[in-house]
Amino acid sequence: MNPTNRRDFLLAGSAGLAATWLAPALKRLQPSFQGSKLSLGLISAGRQGRAMLGELATIPGCSVDAVCDSDDSRLQAALRRASGAKGFANAKEMLAAASGLQAVVIATPTHLHKELVLESLAAKKHVYCETPLAHTLEDNAAIAAAARATTQICAGGFQGRSNPVYALARSFFKAGTLRELAALRAQNSKKTSWRTAGSTPEREAELNWHLDPKLSLGLLGELGTQQFDVFHWFLGRHPRSVRARGSLRLHKDGREIPDCVSAQLVFEDGLELDYSCTLANSFEGRFEVLAGEMAAIKLAWTHGWMFKEADAPTQGWEVYANRQQFHDEKGITLIADATKLAAQGKLQEGVGLPFTSLYYALADFVAAAAAGKPAACSLGEAARTTAVGILAQRALREGGEVAIDPQLLAEL
Amino acid sequence: MWVRLATAAMGTRFELVLAGRDAAHARAAGEAALELIQEFDARYSRFRTDSVLARIHREAGAAALRVDPQTFQLLARCLELRAATGGAFDVAVGAPMDRLRAGLAAQFPGRGGSFELDAGASSVRLASADTRLDLGGIGKGLALDQAVQLLRELGVRSALLHGGTSSVIAFGLPPQPANLVAPVCMGEAHEPGYGVSLGPCFDGACVNLAGGALSVSAALAQGQGQGCAHVLDPRSGRALNHDLRAAVCADSAADADAWSTALLVLAAARPRVSLRRLLAGASLPPGFQCLLQSHAGAAPRAFRTTSTPSASLAR
Numbered sequence: 001m002n003p004t005n006r007r008d009f010l011l012a013g014s015a016g017l018a019a020t021w022l023a024p025a026l027k028r029l030q031p032s033f034q035g036s037k038l039s040l041g042l043i044s045a046g047r048q049g050r051a052m053l054g055e056l057a058t059i060p061g062c063s064v065d066a067v068c069d070s071d072d073s074r075l076q077a078a079l080r081r082a083s084g085a086k087g088f089a090n091a092k093e094m095l096a097a098a099s100g101l102q103a104v105v106i107a108t109p110t111h112l113h114k115e116l117v118l119e120s121l122a123a124k125k126h127v128y129c130e131t132p133l134a135h136t137l138e139d140n141a142a143i144a145a146a147a148r149a150t151t152q153i154c155a156g157g158f159q160g161r162s163n164p165v166y167a168l169a170r171s172f173f174k175a176g177t178l179r180e181l182a183a184l185r186a187q188n189s190k191k192t193s194w195r196t197a198g199s200t201p202e203r204e205a206e207l208n209w210h211l212d213p214k215l216s217l218g219l220l221g222e223l224g225t226q227q228f229d230v231f232h233w234f235l236g237r238h239p240r241s242v243r244a245r246g247s248l249r250l251h252k253d254g255r256e257i258p259d260c261v262s263a264q265l266v267f268e269d270g271l272e273l274d275y276s277c278t279l280a281n282s283f284e285g286r287f288e289v290l291a292g293e294m295a296a297i298k299l300a301w302t303h304g305w306m307f308k309e310a311d312a313p314t315q316g317w318e319v320y321a322n323r324q325q326f327h328d329e330k331g332i333t334l335i336a337d338a339t340k341l342a343a344q345g346k347l348q349e350g351v352g353l354p355f356t357s358l359y360y361a362l363a364d365f366v367a368a369a370a371a372g373k374p375a376a377c378s379l380g381e382a383a384r385t386t387a388v389g390i391l392a393q394r395a396l397r398e399g400g401e402v403a404i405d406p407q408l409l410a411e412l
Numbered sequence: 413m414w415v416r417l418a419t420a421a422m423g424t425r426f427e428l429v430l431a432g433r434d435a436a437h438a439r440a441a442g443e444a445a446l447e448l449i450q451e452f453d454a455r456y457s458r459f460r461t462d463s464v465l466a467r468i469h470r471e472a473g474a475a476a477l478r479v480d481p482q483t484f485q486l487l488a489r490c491l492e493l494r495a496a497t498g499g500a501f502d503v504a505v506g507a508p509m510d511r512l513r514a515g516l517a518a519q520f521p522g523r524g525g526s527f528e529l530d531a532g533a534s535s536v537r538l539a540s541a542d543t544r545l546d547l548g549g550i551g552k553g554l555a556l557d558q559a560v561q562l563l564r565e566l567g568v569r570s571a572l573l574h575g576g577t578s579s580v581i582a583f584g585l586p587p588q589p590a591n592l593v594a595p596v597c598m599g600e601a602h603e604p605g606y607g608v609s610l611g612p613c614f615d616g617a618c619v620n621l622a623g624g625a626l627s628v629s630a631a632l633a634q635g636q637g638q639g640c641a642h643v644l645d646p647r648s649g650r651a652l653n654h655d656l657r658a659a660v661c662a663d664s665a666a667d668a669d670a671w672s673t674a675l676l677v678l679a680a681a682r683p684r685v686s687l688r689r690l691l692a693g694a695s696l697p698p699g700f701q702c703l704l705q706s707h708a709g710a711a712p713r714a715f716r717t718t719s720t721p722s723a724s725l726a727r
Binding site for chain 2: 053057058073080081082083182192193195196198199200201204232254272302351352353354356359371386395
């Protein structure tokens, strides 16, 4: 055996060892679909709706057969992306006319979710609802109650739960690789006004609902919950209180919603999640970090890394693992489906996901609805994280600490 | 109200100046256009594992891959441009372009592959396992065209956008005072519209853009003080080791991009032939005009179609 072959052999063998350890939680990179295509309707063809259409068009197990939006130009743009789909001005018309639809994907503004989820479930459709689910605790509870009462498949749009890199990282976490947790940290930094342009001032006001404090959960709720949910899923528990503060640093255009916020989500044992979100600077983008006694895991949606402490036990496979330099640290790249890729000599190609996080969330829903199995992110789980987001926004508004009643979450 | 915004995408800097109803509207519209450019980059990047192009490459030589209608239309457009240029522009040159960029084949990187589209199945199939698509010659133009369409839909009256200064598109009238866009438009406008100087190349030619696009290409990239080839002839597989520069105006930025590359390829293959003969019989895009310079310091040759242009080239 020449040195190269020996190295390849060790690589395959060692990756196999790692994968054996990780196998129970490892998801396939490409979800499989069985049976006939799931007939889908999309509710709302705004920015998120159009992104969803792009992903749904490439998921083999479904067909987008209807789209609705009250704005005709957006509807027509969406129909160009979903060839063969019928267009409707609103969800009521779509649900009444397109009786063959099996499922709906709801991508409207947050405050419109409740009515649409309830109507869709009443029409016996499987439901995927974007997150956060609601802007009030009352609407949130109503959605959770409707989900509990139905036999239809319901999914919330927290994407970490169906992301293969996150699933792999979680399996490391659950296996105790980090040992005692020391700190949790996450950020979402981007440079944007977070304002949507419209063809007329009236239309623009309607589109910018997320800058309206009466309708929007602000940065903590509308953006932060996507990341809060990652920690809830990893830890299997929720915080007991939340502190938050914010200020308007850059976009002083008359808005009331702060463009820079920070929050501390405090868990029962004193563990804290430090979260920050800004619209004024894009440095380092969006990521989550779980730091423990023996290692830290950093997750950034398409990529994930593990940074081990010097005194952490070494696994055999680590010698050959792919690494990436971060300033003066080296991170082991977390590669989903490492066994398969190593066997093909393509471990390096596995760095980074082959699909977007949104693709995996939608594909998981399609596969779950087709098979009649629970989705990776149930509406109950999504409702619990949404409730945390609502209370975080309350803490920001009131400028203090807000308790999170475990009973409130348990009832969702 | 005018704003100026920029973003990094496709390995370069995209910048725009635009007029909106007010500062908030202008900024939001500009951000939407830049976001669209970034989305385009994410979808069609050769370097991202989760891009549509990466998915297509993973199925190369095997099964046809179902793609979204937008991607299908984009690839159909690329096939049309290949036909219109007689094969001088081709996006299926990804593999030989990689060899050329890596310095593995400075003279003969080889011919590219081919791909088929199935309209009924909305699918694409790369003919062989080593076929790779490279939208580098047209990606900036395609993204700029989409961005302009979006800006118009959002009520923007006037804008100039460029990607790395080599692909430019504009509509409406520029702001007053004109020096607001001075770092972008370095020349004097001779007519209403955005004046863009082609700099010391092309003998100081100036382009006036008012609803049209400009693309500038050179066969040799300047690196380490010495030009190295970064364009190849898809028909022969040979690298273009000629000091050729082309500037093309067209109504669409994608057409301008594709034709500025194609013009280099056509001229390199037939160096003594006039532009008129070189382009005779070609299916030229609306608003087509061009300048071709055979080497530094040479007088540029000009050609324009008889249709009314949305951009004007003046020397």
